Amino acid sequence: MTKTILITGASGGLGAEMARQFAALGHDLALCARRTDRLERLRSDLLADHPGRRVEVRALDVNDDDQVFEVFRGFRDDLGRIDRVVVNAGLGKGAPIGTGGFAANRQTAMTNFVAALAQCEAAMEIFRAQDAGHLVMVSSMSAVRGMPKAMTTYAATKAGVAHLAEGLRAELHGTPIRVTVLYPGYIASEMNDGVAAAENKLMVSTEKGVRAMVAAIEKERESAFVPTLPWAPLSVLLKHAPLPLFKRLI
Template sequence: MTERKKVLITGASSGLGEQMARTFAASGRDLALCARRTDRLHRLRKELLAAHPGITVSVRGLDVNDHQQVFAVFHALRDDLEGLDRVIVNAGLGKGKPIGTGRFDVNLQTAQTNFTAALAQCEAAMEIFRTQRSGHLVVISSMSAMRGLPRNLTTYAATKAGISALAEGIRAEMTATRTRITVTTLHPGYIATDLSAGAAKSPLMTTTEKGVRSMVKAIERERPEAKVPAWPWVPVGFLMRHLPLRIVAR
C-alpha cells in the first residue's frame, strides 16, 4: 500500500483533528493543518515540530463555510508541501435543536457546516487528487449516520448520513474507473472531545487518545468504511440499523 506522507487535516485546532495531527506527526508524516482558530494551530505546530523535528508542518486559517477559501487554502497547502497524499475532511459542528421549535438558525448552521462545507472540502480535495491521479480522501462521519435520530440530534444525524452517502458515491466512481484514488468513511462512536463536552455522559464514551488511535489505524489501512472504535460500535451499528425506530429513538 502506498505510504501517505503528506496529510491535510481540517478542523485541526481541537478535538479529533488536533489528536490526529499528533498521531500522524509521531509516525513522521508532513502535515497541512487548517482551522479557524489560528492561534491554536500555531501553538500545535510549535508542539509538533519540537517533538518531531524532522517533519514539515504548514498551517493556514480556514473557515470551511467560506467555500472559495476552502479551494484557495487547499491549493496553498498543497503547494506548501509540494503535493498532498491524504485529505481528512474533519471540521464540523455538533449543535442542533428539535425540528419545528423555532431554532432553524441553529439547524441551518449545522447543515451548512457538516454537509455543504464538507462537500466543498471533498470537491477541493478531489480536484487535487484527479490532477495528481492519486490520493486518499477520508471523510469523518459519525455513528449518528446509521439512523434518523430524535430531538437535538435530528439535523446532525441527517448531515452525517449525507456525507457518508457523498463519500460512498465518490468511492463508487473511483472504484469503477480503477483510479489510484481511494476513499475512506469513518463512523466514530462516542469519543471525548470539546465537541462532546456538553453531551450526556455515556458508558460507551472512550478517551480522545484511544478513539483517535482506532481512527488512524482504520485510515492507514485505507478501509472503505469503519466504525471506530470497533468495540462496541460494530455491534451497536448493527443494532441501530435493525432495531425498531421506537427503541433507537430512546
C-alpha cells in the same frame, strides 16, 4: 512511507489529536482551522516532538467556499503534493425541528454538509490532477439511522457526507484514488463535552478513539466504525432495531 496529510478542523479535539498521531507515524502535515493561535501552538509542539517533520498551517473557515479552494491549493503548492485529505471540521449545534431552532440547524447543515462538499471538491481537484490521493470523510455513528430531537439535523448531515464519499468511491473504484468513511462513536472532544451521563458510559478518551480512527485511515479501509467495539455491533442493532426498541436505546 511518509505522506502529506491535510486535516481540516485541526485546532482542537479529534483533528489536533490526529495531527499528533500522524506526526508520530512519520507523516508531514497541512493543518487548517479558524483558531490560528491554537494551530501555531500545535505546530510548535509537533515540531518540538518530531523535528524531522514538516508542518504547515493556514487559517480556514470551511464555510467560506472560496477560501477552501485557496487553502487547499496553497498547501499543495507549499508541500508539492497532498496525499491525503481528512474532512474533519464539523459542528454539533441543533434543536428539535419546528421548535424555533432553525438558525442552529441551518448552521449545522451548512457546516457539516455544504462545507464538506466544498472540501471534497477542493481535495478531488488535487487528487484528479495527481491521479492519486486518499479522501477521508469523518461521519458519525448517528449517520446509521435518523436521530430524534436535537440530533435530527446533525445525523442527517453525517448521513449525507457518508453518501457523498460512498458515491465518490463507487466512481473511483479501480483507480489510484481511495475513499474512507469513518463512523466514530462517543469519543471525548470539545463537541461532546455536554453529553448525558448515560452516553458517557460508552465514551472513550480522545487519544484512544483517535488511535482507532488513525489505524483505519492508515489501512485505507473503505469504512470503519470506531472504536470497533462496541460500535460495529451496535451499528447493526441501531440500524435494524424496531422503533420502540430504538427509542429506548437512544
